[in-house]
Amino acid sequence: MLHGDVIDAIGHTPLVRLRLGADTGVRVYAKLELQNLFGMKDRVGKQAILHARATGELADGAPIVESSSGTMALGVALVGSALGHPVHIVTDPRIDPVTLAKLRALGCAVHVVPAMTANGWQSARLEALDTLMRDLPGAFCPRQYSNPQNPLAYRALAAELLTDLPDGFDALVGAVGSGGSLCGSSRALRESLPDLRVVGVDCVGSALFGQPDRPERLQSGLGNSLLPPNLDHTLIDEVHWLNDHEAFHAAGDLASQQQIFAGNTSGSVYRVLCHLAATAAPGTRVVGIFPDRGDRYHSTVYAPEFWAHHGLSGLARQAEPTQVPLGTTVDAWSWCSRADVPQGVR
Numbered sequence: 630m631l632h633g634d635v636i637d638a639i640g641h642t643p644l645v646r647l648r649l650g651a652d653t654g655v656r657v658y659a660k661l662e663l664q665n666l667f668g669m670k671d672r673v674g675k676q677a678i679l680h681a682r683a684t685g686e687l688a689d690g691a692p693i694v695e696s697s698s699g700t701m702a703l704g705v706a707l708v709g710s711a712l713g714h715p716v717h718i719v720t721d722p723r724i725d726p727v728t729l730a731k732l733r734a735l736g737c738a739v740h741v742v743p744a745m746t747a748n749g750w751q752s753a754r755l756e757a758l759d760t761l762m763r764d765l766p767g768a769f770c771p772r773q774y775s776n777p778q779n780p781l782a783y784r785a786l787a788a789e790l791l792t793d794l795p796d797g798f799d800a801l802v803g804a805v806g807s808g809g810s811l812c813g814s815s816r817a818l819r820e821s822l823p824d825l826r827v828v829g830v831d832c833v834g835s836a837l838f839g840q841p842d843r844p845e846r847l848q849s850g851l852g853n854s855l856l857p858p859n860l861d862h863t864l865i866d867e868v869h870w871l872n873d874h875e876a877f878h879a880a881g882d883l884a885s886q887q888q889i890f891a892g893n894t895s896g897s898v899y900r901v902l903c904h905l906a907a908t909a910a911p912g913t914r915v916v917g918i919f920p921d922r923g924d925r926y927h928s929t930v931y932a933p934e935f936w937a938h939h940g941l942s943g944l945a946r947q948a949e950p951t952q953v954p955l956g957t958t959v960d961a962w963s964w965c966s967r968a969d970v971p972q973g974v975r
């Protein structure tokens with residue numbers, strides 16, 4: 630497929646049928662967002678930056694500033710630098726070396742905050758971001774947690790799914806961090822597929838769906854200590870929580886069983902897809918979103934030393950999820966249905 634530049638090449642990701650559900654008559658597909666140049670949030674970088682340029686919020690050559698340690702930083706770096714903007718990324722010492730190397734190679738200024746402030750690393754990063762915004766006149770910040778352009782970026786993903794599966798499908802499974810990808814794609818998909826079942830995947834110790842926040846959780850990408858405005862609970866029919874052991878183990882299974890070497894959020898999505906493949910009615914068609922590749926997790930998710938250091942194997946690992954009512958604090962794979970998910974909680 631020929632593209633005029635790297636920005637045009639964003640999206641158009643493959644949809645791959647997984648070897649799951651043949652015995653139950655369930656068809657399961659993986660939307661390989663990890664096949665983007667960097668990852669799923671290349672789409673958000675493109676949408677947010679092109680929109681800001683179109684509205685005049687971002688002038689030619691003006692700086693872009695974002696706080697992120699992962700896929701969003703890379704998406705902003707990709708699109709911002711391709712369009713000739715200086716890109717400043719604020720992060721903290723927990724950033725993985727692969728992402729750091731990529732950001733520096735693209736020519737970004739990477740600002741690593743040296744110490745936590747009153748509310749941990751999050752507040753330290755936000756303070757550094759505010760300082761940069763003050764010091765760089767005309768700077769634009771994409772603010773993925775609240776910018777409506779984040780969910781809007783996934784209208785294109787929804788359109789690709791409808792092109793690849795013209796007869797539609799029944800369920801969409803996605804990890805939730807800012808809420809942009811799952812809420813944006815399901816909002817767009819429901820215009821054509823009103824009965825689509827939307828399944829969110831979160832981690833044990835994340836506040837997104839009412840669990841007590843445990844900042845020591847090891848999974849990255851999904852989960853949050855705060856409720857982002859881009860998460861619209863009313864779109865989500867059920868939510869699954871996996872603990873760190875279950876998520877990392879699932880990423881290993883995804884690699885060994887499907888030959889897809891991906892990050893822990895894809896692992897958790899895969900685990901939920903396996904469950905649906907085994908339990909959904911014959912004929913059900915399910916799509917899961919796989920956000921990023923596994924390379925940057927080589928010394929965490931895929932490293933036995935990391936597992937041993939954090940005692941991961943000592944945590945429970947459930948073969949199937951337990952259904953719980955909302956408000957139950959969970960330590961291992963559990964799920965809660967729509968009736969119990971807080972509606973419209975912001």
Ligand SMILES: Cc1ncc(COP(=O)(O)O)c(C=O)c1O
Pocket residue numbers: 699700701804805806807808809810811849850851892894895920921
């Ligand atoms: C690897 C990965 N997976 C999943 C997500 C969750 O996506 P969203 O922020 O759209 O909810 C993120 C978000 O940063 C991510 O980096």
